[in-house]
Amino acid sequence: xxxxxxxxxxxxxTPNQDLRWxxxxxxxxxxxxxxxxxxxxxxPKEKIVIVSGIGCSSRFPYYVDTYGFHxxxxxxxxxATGLKAANPDLNVWLITGxxxxxxxxxNHTLHLLRRNLDINVILFNNEIYGLTKGQYSPTSTKGLxxxxxxxxxxxxxxxxxAYAIGAGANFVARxxxxxxxxxxxxxxxxxxxxxxxxxxxLQNCVIFNDGVHSEVTDKDKAANNQLVLKxxxxxxxxxxxxxxxxxxxxxxxxxxVSQAGEDNLLRHDPTIExxxxxSMLSHFSLPDFPVPMGVFRQTDTVTYDSMIQQQVExxxxxxxxxxxxxxxxxxxxxxxxxxx
Amino acid sequence: MSQETVELDSVxxxxxxxxxxxxxxxxxxxxxxxxxxxxDLSTLPDYPAEIRAPAGTVYGVSGFQxxxxxGKTLTPGDHPDTLVAMNPAALKTNVSTLKAGGTIIxxxxxxxxxxxSMVGYETNPLEDGSLEDYSLIAVKMTSLTVEAVKESGLKxxxxxxxxxxxxxxxxxxxxxxxxxxxxxxxxxxFAGKPEIQQANTLALNAGVAYAESTEALSVHYQIKPAELDxxxxxxxxxxxxxxxxxxxxxxxxxLQLVLASYPITPATSILEELAALRxxxxxxxxxxxxxxxxxxxxxxxxxxSLGVTTTSGPxxxxxxxxxxxxxxVELPLVIVDVQRGGPSTGLPTKTEQxxxxxxxxxxxxxxxxxxxxxxxxxxxxxxxxxxxxxxTKYMTPVFLMTDGxxxxxxxxxxxxxxxxxPEIPVVQHTDPETxxxxxxDPLTLARxxxxxxTPGCEHRLGGLxxxxxxxxxxxxxxxxxxxxxxxxxxxxxxxxxxxAQQIEGxxxxxLLVVSWGSTYGSVSQAVxxxxxxxxxxxxxxxHLRYINPLPAxxxxxxxxxxxxxxxxxxxxxxxxxxxxxxxxxxxxFARVYGRPLAIDELRDEFISVLSTTKGxx
Numbered sequence: 001x002x003x004x005x006x007x008x009x010x011x012x013x014t015p016n017q018d019l020r021w022x023x024x025x026x027x028x029x030x031x032x033x034x035x036x037x038x039x040x041x042x043x044p045k046e047k048i049v050i051v052s053g054i055g056c057s058s059r060f061p062y063y064v065d066t067y068g069f070h071x072x073x074x075x076x077x078x079x080a081t082g083l084k085a086a087n088p089d090l091n092v093w094l095i096t097g098x099x100x101x102x103x104x105x106x107n108h109t110l111h112l113l114r115r116n117l118d119i120n121v122i123l124f125n126n127e128i129y130g131l132t133k134g135q136y137s138p139t140s141t142k143g144l145x146x147x148x149x150x151x152x153x154x155x156x157x158x159x160x161x162a163y164a165i166g167a168g169a170n171f172v173a174r175x176x177x178x179x180x181x182x183x184x185x186x187x188x189x190x191x192x193x194x195x196x197x198x199x200x201x202l203q204n205c206v207i208f209n210d211g212v213h214s215e216v217t218d219k220d221k222a223a224n225n226q227l228v229l230k231x232x233x234x235x236x237x238x239x240x241x242x243x244x245x246x247x248x249x250x251x252x253x254x255x256x257v258s259q260a261g262e263d264n265l266l267r268h269d270p271t272i273e274x275x276x277x278x279s280m281l282s283h284f285s286l287p288d289f290p291v292p293m294g295v296f297r298q299t300d301t302v303t304y305d306s307m308i309q310q311q312v313e314x315x316x317x318x319x320x321x322x323x324x325x326x327x328x329x330x331x332x333x334x335x336x337x338x339x340x
Numbered sequence: 341m342s343q344e345t346v347e348l349d350s351v352x353x354x355x356x357x358x359x360x361x362x363x364x365x366x367x368x369x370x371x372x373x374x375x376x377x378x379x380d381l382s383t384l385p386d387y388p389a390e391i392r393a394p395a396g397t398v399y400g401v402s403g404f405q406x407x408x409x410x411g412k413t414l415t416p417g418d419h420p421d422t423l424v425a426m427n428p429a430a431l432k433t434n435v436s437t438l439k440a441g442g443t444i445i446x447x448x449x450x451x452x453x454x455x456x457s458m459v460g461y462e463t464n465p466l467e468d469g470s471l472e473d474y475s476l477i478a479v480k481m482t483s484l485t486v487e488a489v490k491e492s493g494l495k496x497x498x499x500x501x502x503x504x505x506x507x508x509x510x511x512x513x514x515x516x517x518x519x520x521x522x523x524x525x526x527x528x529x530f531a532g533k534p535e536i537q538q539a540n541t542l543a544l545n546a547g548v549a550y551a552e553s554t555e556a557l558s559v560h561y562q563i564k565p566a567e568l569d570x571x572x573x574x575x576x577x578x579x580x581x582x583x584x585x586x587x588x589x590x591x592x593x594x595l596q597l598v599l600a601s602y603p604i605t606p607a608t609s610i611l612e613e614l615a616a617l618r619x620x621x622x623x624x625x626x627x628x629x630x631x632x633x634x635x636x637x638x639x640x641x642x643x644x645s646l647g648v649t650t651t652s653g654p655x656x657x658x659x660x661x662x663x664x665x666x667x668x669v670e671l672p673l674v675i676v677d678v679q680r681g682g683p684s685t686g687l688p689t690k691t692e693q694x695x696x697x698x699x700x701x702x703x704x705x706x707x708x709x710x711x712x713x714x715x716x717x718x719x720x721x722x723x724x725x726x727x728x729x730x731x732t733k734y735m736t737p738v739f740l741m742t743d744g745x746x747x748x749x750x751x752x753x754x755x756x757x758x759x760x761x762p763e764i765p766v767v768q769h770t771d772p773e774t775x776x777x778x779x780x781d782p783l784t785l786a787r788x789x790x791x792x793x794t795p796g797c798e799h800r801l802g803g804l805x806x807x808x809x810x811x812x813x814x815x816x817x818x819x820x821x822x823x824x825x826x827x828x829x830x831x832x833x834x835x836x837x838x839x840a841q842q843i844e845g846x847x848x849x850x851l852l853v854v855s856w857g858s859t860y861g862s863v864s865q866a867v868x869x870x871x872x873x874x875x876x877x878x879x880x881x882x883h884l885r886y887i888n889p890l891p892a893x894x895x896x897x898x899x900x901x902x903x904x905x906x907x908x909x910x911x912x913x914x915x916x917x918x919x920x921x922x923x924x925x926x927x928x929f930a931r932v933y934g935r936p937l938a939i940d941e942l943r944d945e946f947i948s949v950l951s952t953t954k955g956x957x
Contacts, residue, residue, distance in 0.1 A: 070802025078635025315619035
């Protein structure tokens with residue numbers, strides 16, 4: 001018997017213990033918005049499950065009053081995959097970070113997205129290892145000085161959304177802890193999508209990488225440095241949407257809308273099957289391009305969990321030789337013999 | 341031509357050829373035929389790690405040994421009576437294991453200058469008299485096969501590829517094996533390819549005809565059916581038996597079976613076997629790596645299914661962090677380790693028992709885990725059920741150890757009546773009023789299993805230390821000490837369920853042999869050999885299924901003997917566990933040749949130990 005989801009409120013998911021993130025951490029904003037989305041999904045509370053790996057973000061399951069599993073570093077995607085495949089009826093959220101999901105767990109995240117399990121992956125990207133106290137991560141910018149890169153990181157950073165699109169994810173989005181409204185709307189879009197969702201949240205680590213995203217997320221800079229993606233609308237940004245993106249051959253370029261004409265700008269369409277467009281967006285970065293925010297890509301494909309369930313049901317319907325007696329003979333008496 | 345039939349009690353045949361010669365197929369078909377003939381049997385597939393090594397090379401030789409008998413057979417035997425050698429390399433690598441005066445049936449067509457020089461034969465061993473101590477029968481198998489399959493239309497290479505069935509027909513005739521099952525197999529396997537189907541059948545029958553009409557093969561052999569208990573039988577390999585055991589365990593516990601694994605030799609065929617059983621409700625997930633295999637299996641267990649992962653040694657290394665998680669979150673999980681030669685990639689296709697220490701101790705933290713080990717292919721069926729019972733009753737991951745020998749070896753299996761297999765009672769907690777994630781059953785110390793989707797039992801699991809009863813995160817020192825003890829005591833308590841340990845052989849002896857896993861067959865036959873020889877020397881034998889925790893009565897048994905010896909296919913591992921646990925001066929008999937222990941070597945060792953044991957009993 002399921003409980004009635006219509007009566008759920010934020011309070012039903014509020015934990016009985018204190019949240020132990022640093023004061024000012026971006027995680028609070030993400031936590032707050034997810035708690036406001038969970039009761040609105042029409043899903044009974046007991047079917048909502050939160051799985052995480054290791055890292056600051058991965059403490060998340062302890063802070064939501066529902067089923068939760070704080071697993072091991074990088075491997076949450078594997079546990080979530082087994083959980084969802086075993087019981088496709090569950091509503092599964094996976095909380096991870098740039099280290100957990102892209103470094104140690106890069107392999108598993110990729111395969112979860114590729115297989116298209118109906119799981120929502122929220123990746124908190126603060127471009128630093130927080131829980132081990134400030135080492136560079138796979139998303140840290142080149143040159144970042146940390147305790148393990150005193151002369152500056154020499155590594156090319158990963159672009160989480162580009163990675164997810166390359167892995168074949170059908171739902172890829174970016175949002176930020178500093179814009180709760182956009183964050184909430186993005187989570188709602190993911191909640192409503194059937195299939196693997198990848199949401200990169202630009203999240204601030206107030207202790208070890210404070211202000212890492214401020215060029216993008218600060219209120220006074222957002223208009224010029226963010227490209228807010230809206231389906232069907234032209235790619236515009238700036239205080240008065242005076243700047244836009246158009247294609248010059250195969251290359252995108254930033255143009256003055258009044259000179260280029262709005263009709264010549266690219267129009268956002270997240271439903272394009274080909275990954276070229278979404279992939280192009282995922283490589284936009286400052287200072288040459290504004291940072292896209294919103295849903296890059298949202299296409300529909302049948303999910304892994306529904307397919308495995310369907311295979312079982314089809315096989316059961318098509319074959320009646322499903323008893324242990326028949327199994328033991330290898331479904332054929334040809335290789336058995338009777339001893340009197 | 342007159343034919344004589346000689347009755348034998350037991351025969352060992354070894355087929356050997358190139359990796360591409362189809363020796364495994366011939367061996368397994370001959371096993372099925374021998375099983376149908378009613379003999380007891382034990383097999384040892386013995387193949388290289390390369391799929392198709394260069395033709396004619398020594399390292400490309402693939403072998404298949406079978407012992408079949410009227411009496412009891414527990415091993416594939418030490419020394420073949422008959423060697424079927426399909427080329428010079430196969431002869432070269434196997435002739436030394438042949439019994440004195442044994443029979444060699446060689447494919448004379450394959451003894452070309454090139455093939456012989458490749459393996460260092462300067463003259464043709466089939467002609468130079470070097471094999472005069474054996475009964476040598478050189479047969480132009482390839483040309484006879486090509487001739488026989490002519491009417492099918494098959495020519496050249498395709499015709500030559502039927503030679504393995506010629507050899508099979510010849511051997512089947514020589515030992516009076518029925519052909520029906522092989523003919524049915526050919527019909528099924530080549531159903532869509534009528535020429536190949538016809539050609540292989542022709543080759544098979546040509547082999548039979550050759551054996552019936554050749555002077556050198558005028559003596560045929562008969563091996564009467566074994567005196568097995570009444571019932572329905574089949575021949576079964578360990579991996580298949582294990583897969584059937586898991587399906588049975590799922591049905592008996594009322595749980596959905598979810599297997600999540602990554603392909604690895606020699607465990608892969610369990611995954612393949614179960615992947616074909618969707619119609620029995622089995623879900624298999626071929627994951628991206630070994631870690632993902634156990635992670636998904638644990639996720640499935642959390643969801644309330646029977647989560648299982650199958651692997652071999654290198655895979656266990658990768659899974660160990662997850663095993664620790666499974667131990668602290670206390671969820672049922674079956675981890676199957678089909679051991680192979682190590683360390684590292686080691687000997688992927690050869691058997692070994694060298695993962696025991698890793699299973700026992702290979703994790704950080706105090707993390708005791710139940711370990712059980714199968715003793716034979718068919719015992720893997722029972723052990724899969726037992727592993728599930730322990731996992732679900734005690735809410736714990738369980739190691740089920742087999743090895744390459746058990747996995748690929750076959751023996752007759754008395755097919756059980758499913759109704760005779762006890763149910764595995766599993767209770768999943770649904771009452772929110774009484775639910776506390778770590779409130780334990782007072783007897784088993786198992787915590788309740790409340791699965792996602794159960795209203796009112798929402799709770800959090802994780803790798804951080806848990807507070808007793810509530811399951812909240814807790815780093816208090818006293819709580820950690822208590823939880824460490826509870827986890828340990830829970831596993832120790834499993835021994836309460838064990839049956840009394842059986843002493844085989846002559847209980848009243850000076851020497852006790854303690855064995856575990858796949859050595860059972862070799863050890864018990866060696867013990868029997870000592871106990872039935874014409875000396876007054878005797879040996880007692882205890883074989884363990886339960887490795888952790890050890891049976892409560894084992895200590896007392898061990899104390900009753902002057903000498904204790906522990907044979908293993910590793911460099912001495914279980915012997916250290918016994919020495920540690922019982923402070924006993926147990927000796928090790930360790931052999932790591934990638935094959936089962938040899939019976940005669942064990943027997944000699946037991947006799948030698950007894951000869952140095954002074955004083956009365």
